[in-house]
Amino acid sequence: MSKRMLLGLNSLLLFLLLTACETPNSSMPAPVPLAHTQSYGDSLHMTEKRDALYKFITEHLTGINGIYTNLRDSAQSSEAASGHEVLSESAGLMLRYYAIAGQRSGFDAEWAKAKQTFDLATGFSYRYSPVLNKRYTLNAAVDDLRIIRALYEAGQTFKDEGYTNQAKTYGSRFYEHNVKDGYLYDFYDETYKTTNRFITLCYIDLKTLGMLDIESRQKDALLANMLKTVKKGYISDDFPFYETRYDYGAQAYSSEGINTVESLLTILSLAEVRQHQPESIRFLKKQVLAGTLFGQYTRDGKPANDIRSTAIYAIAAMIGSELGDKELYEASIRRMNEFQIRNTGSVLDGGFGDTASMQAYSFDNLNALLAYVY
Numbered sequence: 001m002s003k004r005m006l007l008g009l010n011s012l013l014l015f016l017l018l019t020a021c022e023t024p025n026s027s028m029p030a031p032v033p034l035a036h037t038q039s040y041g042d043s044l045h046m047t048e049k050r051d052a053l054y055k056f057i058t059e060h061l062t063g064i065n066g067i068y069t070n071l072r073d074s075a076q077s078s079e080a081a082s083g084h085e086v087l088s089e090s091a092g093l094m095l096r097y098y099a100i101a102g103q104r105s106g107f108d109a110e111w112a113k114a115k116q117t118f119d120l121a122t123g124f125s126y127r128y129s130p131v132l133n134k135r136y137t138l139n140a141a142v143d144d145l146r147i148i149r150a151l152y153e154a155g156q157t158f159k160d161e162g163y164t165n166q167a168k169t170y171g172s173r174f175y176e177h178n179v180k181d182g183y184l185y186d187f188y189d190e191t192y193k194t195t196n197r198f199i200t201l202c203y204i205d206l207k208t209l210g211m212l213d214i215e216s217r218q219k220d221a222l223l224a225n226m227l228k229t230v231k232k233g234y235i236s237d238d239f240p241f242y243e244t245r246y247d248y249g250a251q252a253y254s255s256e257g258i259n260t261v262e263s264l265l266t267i268l269s270l271a272e273v274r275q276h277q278p279e280s281i282r283f284l285k286k287q288v289l290a291g292t293l294f295g296q297y298t299r300d301g302k303p304a305n306d307i308r309s310t311a312i313y314a315i316a317a318m319i320g321s322e323l324g325d326k327e328l329y330e331a332s333i334r335r336m337n338e339f340q341i342r343n344t345g346s347v348l349d350g351g352f353g354d355t356a357s358m359q360a361y362s363f364d365n366l367n368a369l370l371a372y373v374y
Helices: 003-022 047-060 088-101 104-118 141-157 161-178 216-231 260-272 278-290 310-322 326-337 362-372
Strands: 127-129 198-200 245-247 252-254
Touching: 047 362, 088 104, 088 141, 088 362, 104 141, 141 161, 216 260, 260 278, 260 310, 278 310, 278 326, 310 326, 310 362, 326 362
Parallel strands: none
Antiparallel strands: 198 245, 245 252
């Protein structure tokens, strides 16, 4: 690890020490390692399930441009990505898997493909359509940060400064375009040379923001602003999830509904820098153990549906691993495993999806794969 990277991590730790006294749950934060090292999945003997999932993803959910958004193709003309369109989100998740699992050849192949498919002058395109041969000219902050973190993790895992130097370069580019006046924005549009007006809270990856190779005063301001923005989005101890977004102009939070995946990603980000709310973890653990962690809630904490998804339990498992809570990790993984398709003779074997419709989404499958190595 370079001296510059160490200084960046020290800046994050110093910032957290200084802000700890402001938070009701904060004891002195523990040091934050660069790469995740818990590996509960190995101790629970998840290798067979992981290998089956990896085979499904690489043999059936992957094309020449990257990992399909959905196993079932589409016209690729809708507002949201669908079918065999590919997302930088998927590339980042796969890159993190390869870095944590120590698979250098897989990482290098995925990274070469990601650069060719998504790399713009100002960021990583969030989406590419092979049918339309269209690379969308805006990025998504959370996806760029995930790729940047994967490069840092690869530098540490493979002991190669080349990955670290690339992370620094892309991190500086990210800061130039997605941060204004010390605040993070969801996207930068290369065509119109502008950002949006708000930040989606689950886009605030505090740990990776702390790795950015920028001047220390800029980093301190960015971390302080974004940690404050996240924490003020906390709903209540009665329902310890988070609002969806914050509009900088209106100075207001808003949510159409509280999507569990989004709140769990926010909780994971806070857990990674030891700034999470204990009530969030207690609530999460209770719901996982009972099998009642659903996909969406009203703001008063009532389930808005009874959907239980792969990604929800995968992210809950990552939170458990990040906090050293093996019971939460194991319970989440076992709930997640209930959805894995096995021994059907279908191309979906090993994956997570619906055999009736032959649909399987990259977000579910890649988060499950990542959870297995946490």
